[in-house]
Amino acid sequence: MYNSLTRIQNVFGFFTTVAFVVAAFIAASDFTYDRTPSAHVKTTNVQVVKGRPHYYSTKKEEYAIMKFSLDADLSSLFTWNTKQVFVYVTAEWTNPPFGEITNSAVIWDTIITTPSSDHLANIGPATMKKLRKSAAGKPVDPKRGLLSLKNQRPKYQITHPTGRIAETSDVRLRVHYNVQPWVGFLTWSQTEHDFGRWMRMKDGLSRAFTLPAVKRKDEGKKAKA
Amino acid sequence: MLAGLQNPRQLAAQVLNFGLILSTAFMMWKGLSVISDSPSPIVVVLSGSMEPAFQRGDLLFLWNRNLLSETDVGEVVVYNVKDKDIPIVHRVVRKFGIGDHAKLLTKGDNNAADDTELYARGQDYLERKDIIGSVFAYIPFVGYVTIMLSEHPWLKTVMLGIMGLLVVLQRE
Secondary structure, rough: OOOOHHHHHHHHHHHHHHHHHHHHHHHHHHHOEEEOOOEEEEEEEEEEEOOOOOOOOOOOOEEEEEEEEEEEOHHHHHOOOOOEEEEEEEEEEOOOOOOOEEEEEEEEEEEEOHHHHHHOOOOOHHHHHHHHHHOOOOOHHHHHHEEEEEEEEEOEOOOOOOOOOOOOOOOOEEEEEEEEOOOEOEEEOOOOEEEEEEEOOOOOOOOOEEEOOOHHHHHHHHOOO | OOHHHHHHHHHHHHHHHHHHHHHHHHHHHHHHHHHHOOOOOOOOOOOOOOOOOOOOOOEEEEEEOOOOOOOOOOEEEOOOOOOOOEEEEEEEEEOOOOOOOOOOEEEEEOOOOOOHOOOOOOOOOOHHHHHEEEEEEOOOOOOHHHHHHHHHHHHHHOOOOOOOHHHOOOOO
16 A cells, blocks of 8 residues: 555655644744843823814814833844734723723834844835844844834824813823744733743833823914924 | 445445545534634635735634633734625724724734725724634744635646545545
8 A cells, every 4th residue: 555645645744743843842932931021101292183084084083192202122022933023002091980991092013023034024125125234144133122212203193983082081101012923822912910931011001191182273383382 | 446436335435534534624623613712713814914924825823702801902803894705814903992892993014004994884993793813823824725726726626636536546
C-alpha cells in the first residue's frame, strides 16, 4: 500500500501537524514574556463645537474636540511574535442613572508596526523609507513602544447619539492597547488584574474633567486670546 | 484499479468512509459553533480594511459569549449588516449605553472613515445582535485556499474530482 499517493498524503499530513505544533509553541511563548505597560494621559485643551455629521446633512450636532498629551511606555509588548500594536485613547463617561461606564468612544489611535511587518503598513513611500531605516537590521524594535505626544489633536471628534455632548461631567481619557500576534491570541490591555507575567496598565487614566459649553462663533477670538 | 466497482461490499465501505469524513468535519464545525455561540466560529478575512493586522486569507477564530464582560470598544468584531450576506471584520470604536441595545460603531483600522456608510439605509449604529463574534485568535494565510476556490470556481471542480477519484481508487 505504499504508492506515491499515500506518500504525498502522509508528507502533507505530517507537514500540517508540524506547522500547527510549531505555531502553537510560538503562540504559547507570548505568556513567557513580561509585560509592564504604563501610560500617562492628560487633556490639554477641550472644546465643544457645533457641526454636521456629514456635508449633506441638515442635522446639527455637538462635537467634543479633546486635545491631549500622552506619555506611554509600551516597549515590553514588542516580542518576536508581535505583528503590530494598536494603541487607542478613549473618552469615557457615565450616564447619571448608571454607575458604570456607559459611553466610550475612541478619540485617537495609532498602529505601531514591528520592523518585520513594516512592509504591510499603509503609509506613503517617504514615510515607509524613514520607518524602515529607523530599525534597519532589527527584527524587533521595542523603542517604538515609547510614545510621547504633546498637545495632540484628536483624530476623531466625538458626539453622543442624542447630538448633545456639551457640559458632560466626569469624562476621563483612558489609554488602551491591542497586541496583534503573528500567530496566536489577540490580547488587550488589562485595566484591573494582572495576568501571569502580564501586568495591568499602570496609570493610563486621566483625571475627570467636564466638557465646556458650546463655543459660540463670536467667542472664538476671545477664547484664543 | 477500480476494485471497488467489482466488489460491492468494498464500494459501500468506501462510500461510508467518505460520508464519515464529511460528517466528522461538519460536526466539528457545528460543535465549535455551539461552544463559541457563533453561527460562524471561524472566518476568513476577505478584505484589506484591517491591514496590517489582518491580510486577505488569514483565519480568525471568533467568540460570541459575554461571560466576563460586554463587547467593548477596541474589540475586533465580525458583524452582518441587514440584507447583506458578507460578514465584515472591523473594530468597535464607539459604544453608547450598555446591554443588548447599546449602540456600537465600527471602523476598519486601515479605513479613513467609520462604517456608517456600510450599514443599512437609515442605520447609524450596530447592536449586539448584529455581531456574530469577537476575534480572539489568529492564524495567518491558512484560509487563502477558500479565497482561491471562490475566485476560480473551476478549482472546485478539479478538487472534487481528485477527491472522488482518490476515494474510488483507495483500497483500504
